[in-house]
Amino acid sequence: MNEASHNMRKKKLVVGVRQQQRRMKLAAEKMLEEVLLDCRDKSQAATSDTNTIINDTQPVTAIPDDPVQQHTPHTDISSVGEDNVNNLVDGAYPYASDQYSSTEATEEDSGFSDADSYQAWDDDDGEQACELLGDTQTQPSSDEEQDDDKEKVEETARMKKSLAEWVIQCNVPRSHVNNLLRRPKSDCGLNVPIDSRTLLNTMRSKPSLRSVTPRQYAHFGLAKGLLTLMSYHKIHSTITKIRIIIHVDGIPVSKSSGSQFWPILCSIHGYKESKVIIIGIYHGLKKPANVNDFLSDFVCEATQVLQEGLQYDGRVVEVEIAALVCDAPARCMVTSVVSHNGYFSCHKCETKGVWARTVLSAHGGRVAYPEVNAPLRNDAYFRARSQPGHHNQKKERSIIEKLPIDLVKAVPIDYMHNVCIGVQKKLLRIWLFGKMDPTRLTTDQKKLVSDFLVFIKEYCPVEFPRKTRTLDDFPYFKATEHRNHLLYFLPVALKGVLSKKMYDHYMLFHVAIKILTNSKHCQTYNTYAENLLKRFVEDCVSIYGVKFISYNVHNLIHLPADVQELGSLDSYSAFPFENKLQTIKNLMRTSANPLAQVIRRLKEIEEINTIDDYASPSSTETLSYSCEHTNGPTPINFKGYQYKTIQLRNVTICTKRPNNCVFLNDGSVALVKNILKSTDGKISLYVKKYLQKEDL
Structure with a gap:
């Protein structure tokens, strides 16, 4: 025997369970056939029509295709002696060891080794013999096998779905997923994909993109997203109208280039934990050159949705745009008005700014807005462009004007940018780093405030997403931290640190924002909060100088009017949208083709139908x-x-x-x-x- 033949005999194949059962059954039938023939030869009633005699000492080299059909018609089962029948039932087959000890199963014939054959006989010999002799034990029926196969298929599907949900919810890098999938596939023989793209049903086709100067835009759809949100919130059958909030803002994709996303986001107003959907995303090295080209798909679909409503749960639900929430630069871009540092930049009133010098030179300064009682704008005056200096004459009218919304009341001032990282951060910067200014804190005063913030950290409950830290980390404070400082910590920490005049002035700001963020008191004490904020802005001149009254400081006096229209400040803030922007950014794997990556990740989320974002919320009333x-x-x-x-x-x-x-x-x-x-x-x-x- 040559070496190749020897290696082929040694090689064993992985055989399925059902195939092994069929082969063991054939082996049992062959053994029984030989036993019956041997018993018949030794019996005195042996007949002359015996056609085939198996020599027990001769090795068995092949198994007939159907040995039972070939020999059983000539064999009377009653001719088998009682002792031999008992031996068969007990599993003691005559000459079994002689015949099967010389049998070598190779790749060409049976597909499993003699050791496998012995193991099969040891496990199932009694069952096989009893089946052939008419015993009550039977092999599983085809229906049972189908049920087992169906259960295995369902179990595999559940395992795949669970793995896919884990990948999506934990945002696991796809290379790590591939590494994980290969292990159970090769080591355990589990029926799972070996590639994350198969597991997540990743979109293989090229994403549909529209050219928007200078790069590309992808539109996902407003109506489709709203239906998802309505299913998430389980909109009650008595609700016939929903109000939505639209958010437009940019987010940098890379620190080493100008690559940036400009998503159009949406949420349903009036829900404390409303989820955010993506209507469309623009990507480019610069912001969109033409805002109308950027917003055209959204405005076209929104116009239709606002006119016709949405079919949901067998009824038509009306849709209304409650607010268009943006920071100052994005609002100026979307509405095609002058920049937020222009003389007529206030979106709520017709005040004209004044030039305030900030340094001794003739050219150093900024535009300030000290007036607090200027005439207010309205939708008609805005559309008629009654104050030409407010509108950007170099650009065409914004396509947003085609929407049936109030372009003044429905474009509120976002307090996350205006208050938290606007005025509150500005005050803290002056107290910490003011140059040759009497309002600047001393080193001992800074340490006193920092020590208090460190001390109070142990008493911050779990509802505070960020714990307090020292003032040394001021450059790294997030908007949430500035909010906590204003509403909770600094009114206590600054007591006795600031001068009485400065502290009382700061408390005007604190109390007013505290009222406007309270959903129970924001309407009842709205006028009181407005008076406090006007007093705060007016007193800024005597304490910090007119240069302090920037665009953000001036807009404080317009917050109460927005609260009257939309509810508390938190009900329409940009906080949830900013969180969504970070989620979008985290969907990227590499710097190449960022928009296509995000589209594919969002498609995977939609296919899995989990989330992170769109899973149905748990009952809010369950303790x-x-x-x-x-x-x-x-x-x-x-x-x-x-x-x-x-x-x-x-x-x-x-x-x-x-x-x-x-x-x-x-x-x-x-x-x-x-x-x-x-x-x-x-x-x-x-x-x-x-x-x-x-x-x-």
Whole structure:
């Protein structure tokens, strides 16, 4: 035997379970045939019509295609002796070891080795023999096999879907996914794709893009996205109208080039946790040269949706644009008005700015807007361009004017950019880095404020997404941190640090924004907040100089009017949209073809139908408990369960600091000592109330 033949005999194939069962059945039938023939030869009733005699000492080199059909017609089962029948049932086959010890299964014949054959006999010999002798044990029927196959297919599909959801939700790099998929495929034989593109059903065709000078734009659709949002929020059948918020802004894609995205985003107004959809995305090395070309697809579809509504759940739901939310540069671009540092740049009133010198030279300065009672603009005056200096005469009219919206009231001032990273950041910068200015804090004062911020960090509950840090990190503060400083921390930290005049002036700003961000009081105390903000702007001249009253500072006086139209400041802020911008940026894998990458990632998300973004929210009324204990304290004769943590919506209450401090309905402050749930399902908090409260 040559070496090639020897290697071929050694080689074994991976055989499926059903194939092994068929081969074992053939082997059992062959063995039974030989046993019956041997018994018949030894019997006195042996007949002369025996055509074939198997020599037990001769090796078996092949198995007939259907040995049972060839021999059983000539064999009377009653001729088998009782002892031999018992031996067959017990699995003791005469001459089995002689015949199969010399059998070598190669790649050309059976497909599995003699060791496999022995293993098969050891496991299933009794069952096979009993089946052939008419015993009650039977092989699984074809229906059972089909059910097993169907269950395996469903299990594999669930596993693939679970893997795909994990990849999407965790934003796992595709190279890592490919590495993971190859392991169960090769090591465990699992039926999974070996490439992430197959798993996620990645779009293989070239994305449909439209040329928008200087680069390209992709449109995803307003109506399609709104239907997704309505399904997410489970819009009630009694709701016949929804109001939406549109957001337009740019985000840099790379730090080493001018590559940037300009997405058009949308959310439904009035939902605290409304998700954000993508209507369209532009990509280029510069912002769109022609805003009308950039917005044409959106305006065309939006006009139709606003006129006809949307078919949802068997009814027509009206759609209205509640607000077009942008920062100052984006608003100027979208509405085709002058830049935010122009003399007539205010979008809400017709005030004219004045030139305020910032340095001793004749050319150093900026435009300031100290007037607080200028005539207000309205939609008719805006469309009629009654103040030509407000509109950019070098550009054509914005296509946004074709939409049936109020171009003044429906274009609010975004408080994230105007207040948080606008006025609040401006004040903090002056206090920390003012040059030769009496408003600048000393080194000891800065340290005092920083120490307080570090100390209060331990008392910040879980609802604060970012904890406090020292003023040394001022250049890295995010908009959320500036918001927390204004609404919660600095009014306490600056007490006794700023001069009384400066502190009282800052408190005007704090109280007004506190009112306007409160959904319960923003309408009731709206006029009061407006008066506070006007007083704040007017007093800026005497404290910080007229140069301090920039575009952002002036626009504070117009915030209450926007709140009257749209609700609290947080109900239409840019915070959720800015988060979405970062999500879009994180969809990229490389710097090449960024728009095509984002389109494919979004298509994968749509195919998986999970998210991150579009999964149906859990019930907002369901309480969740954790950390059950029996340590008390409890009221006398209490019967029920005790917990350390309870959560409702986005509010978490614990029995330990910093999430154990609450305000009660009577206005008192208390510390939670235990969370109780009685046997009848009633929830109560065991608290320790503070008896004395004092103002700062």
